[in-house]
């Protein structure tokens with residue numbers, strides 16, 4: 525998969541790459557993950573065990589391109605890892621390394637506007653003032669950032685009208701719970717709806733709520749006691765649902781869906797925990813959209829259909845404007861933390877090359893030790909990147 529994940533895909537020419545072409549007969553990108561797995565497994569339940577991971581991209585395995593069978597491979601081959609302290613611990617560690625390299629990180633300073641000289645991005649205006657920079661790296665949700673921070677007339681390929689016509693991933697209904705008591709239950713419990721195909725059809729095509737929804741419960745305290753006070757648990761319940769759509773009014777559905785999930789997790793072995801809840805935060809697709817600035821609340825960004833992947837996704841060196849680079853789920857390779865870190869590696873390499881800074885950013889983690897900090901003398905650039913990297917309090921929910 526390296527040729528796929530590590531190439532910038534700045535145009536169709538990048539598809540005609542010998543390493544990639546050699547892989548095509550194996551990868552069969554035109555097939556869905558489920559169709560691809562049918563070659564190996566007749567039993568639908570076994571296929572399910574190898575394909576539900578496409579939900580990590582917010583996609584149905586019946587539509588998700590077979591390239592993403594890599595997700596189940598990674599999971600079964602290398603295992604699932606939990607950073608002690610939660611995912612935010614990864615961001616804190618990256619911030620520590622960045623500061624050591626000379627980066628100044630500005631927190632609680634949302635970018636309100638990207639500044640342009642003609643078609644070139646030359647800085648940002650935040651609630652604290654303007655920062656003039658050599659380049660701008662955008663990590664905020666792609667479609668929302670374009671709509672809010674880049675004037676429509678400056679864009680050619682990704683205008684507001686075109687963004688509205690794109691396909692978007694599903695969203696999630698979340699319950700973050702602080703509960704009195706501990707549970708002798710696994711770290712991960714995934715409940716697949718009895719009618720899985722119907723549940724996925726409801727999410728992706730009909731945009732309605734299913735009677736029997738799939739859901740995931742994370743009982744991370746069994747692995748990481750730092751997440752809750754002694755004798756308590758931090759549970760995280762996620763149900764994949766449609767992105768924001770007029771068919772679902774979350775002001776009406778929120779309470780009903782919450783109750784339904786409490787019933788479901790009781791059946792999953794947690795019992796009636798509602799009375800033991802000491803802290804609760806519910807997030808609906810409408811909240812992802814309005815409070816967390818995610819276009820249509822599509823938490824996994826633009827859908828990962830073949831017509832929105834590789835060079836057809838917004839490019840890491842953003843094609844509509846000069847001096848602007850993208851990282852995150854909205855650019856190549858796509859959504860989910862492992863590939864998002866790849867997008868950061870690709871974009872950093874392009875950016876440093878464009879600025880004429882000698883770079884030795886490794887292609888694979890195994891070569892990480894050769895990483896140099898040749899860019900540490902460019903604080904203005906990296907300040908902007910960091911402030912848009914989500915290293916602010918709102919992101920650590």
Ligand SMILES: Cc1cc2nc3c(=O)[nH]c(=O)nc-3n(C[C@H](O)[C@H](O)[C@H](O)COP(=O)(O)OP(=O)(O)OC[C@H]3O[C@@H](n4cnc5c(N)ncnc54)[C@H](O)[C@@H]3O)c2cc1C
Pocket residue numbers: 580633634635636663664665696698762817823824851852853854859860861862864911912913914915916918919
């Ligand atoms: C509930 C849930 C569970 C998930 N679980 C997993 C998992 O287990 N494993 C996995 O690999 N992936 C998982 N994902 C997917 C993964 O979290 C996302 O794909 C990833 O976080 C997206 O990264 P990003 O950098 O594109 O955007 P984000 O992580 O959303 O980062 C964008 C940041 O930009 C900030 N921002 C937005 N606007 C501005 C502005 N104007 N100024 C400054 N900052 C701004 C935001 O506050 C945010 O912090 C999950 C997603 C969800 C929603």
